[in-house]
Amino acid sequence: MTDHLKRTDNAATSTDTQNPEQDLHTSESSYKTSHTAVRKARRFVLQGLYEWLMTDYRFSKDGQDEWRNNAPHDIAARTRATNAMHTVHLGYYHEMMQEIPQQIDALDALIAEHLDRDISKLDMVEHAILLIGAYELKNRIEVPYKVVLDEAMKLNSHFGATDAHKLINAVLDRLAYDLRTIEVQADGKEKPAPAVPSAPKATPKAVPQAPKAAVSATDAQDAPASNKPRISAKKGAIKRERATPKTDSNAPTNNDSND
Template sequence: MSQTLQAIYAAKRKARRFAVQGIYEWQMSHNPVHEIEARTRADNAMHKTDLGYYHELLSEVISNADVLDALLVPVLDREISALDGVELATLRLGAYELKEHAEIPYRVVLDEAIELAKHFGGADSHKYINGVLDRLAQSLRAAEKQQAK
């Protein structure tokens, strides 16, 4: 893989990390998205972050939280209110990418969500995230999943 491609992937990964933190903050505080984004940009070195993707993830996941939750409910084994805040933020971000970014292979979406859960979540939350998003991919990315078999 070229260094340019590696830099693009790394910038998107950083965007996801900052986005999941912002989504988590919003879930806990309901602060306006623009305040969360401004504070994040002011407090962090984001020069190697895909800022456009960060902005999209943060604003779109938050503004579409109800739609994303409706997608998640059928594949969860518990109520959304029983989820850990980091798990919920990660699942919402993963659901958004599965739904809105078909150009990103579903396995990449799952891998990125697993890494976020390992970094921010509890000890085994990455396993739960993987299972939920894999079930969601069965409906949102059925053709892609079928081809991967």
């Protein structure tokens, strides 16, 4: 049995490297097909899609097709060669690594209907997780929608940002209602609220200050005169009014002196 597994593994590896354009599906009977094996396949798919989104897919969107040299089948073959994947559901891994890039336009259209922003604004990890979830909701009907959402949350906890689970859960929740309406309604779940486009942040405007009122010549004339003494700019001395000498009624007069 061990020799049979080795021969099957070698045959699958040689097939991927010699003729990568052909179907990447392998015999599922020779590999793990448990729930844990499928979960590991999703993790490898997430890493592969992230690499593809960052390279060939981004180059094609930017019109730089001459830089495209990292096709999904090359990523899958390289991942098989550099990782111990004997506990991974390889059939599921190869299926998603082949089908998701081929269906990305349709999957992106489904995702964009339930986003509150443009899909180009998504982080690449979030984009890859949403692609996996959308693909499973659309094509893997045997996987319950709750499992799809739960596995997406687990992928985000390992690879995504802290608050990204809110966006991923909201988008896949709405998408599940559209693609699995009967299943969701049978679970007693109501239709989730549609996505509301997020308003751009308004930059605070500077409050204009009131200009200082100019004093007109008329106002200056009408203004009450100040009682404070004026300071001469030339002499720097204070001009004071001369005091008139006071006469004392008791002071002696000239007539008295003659007496």
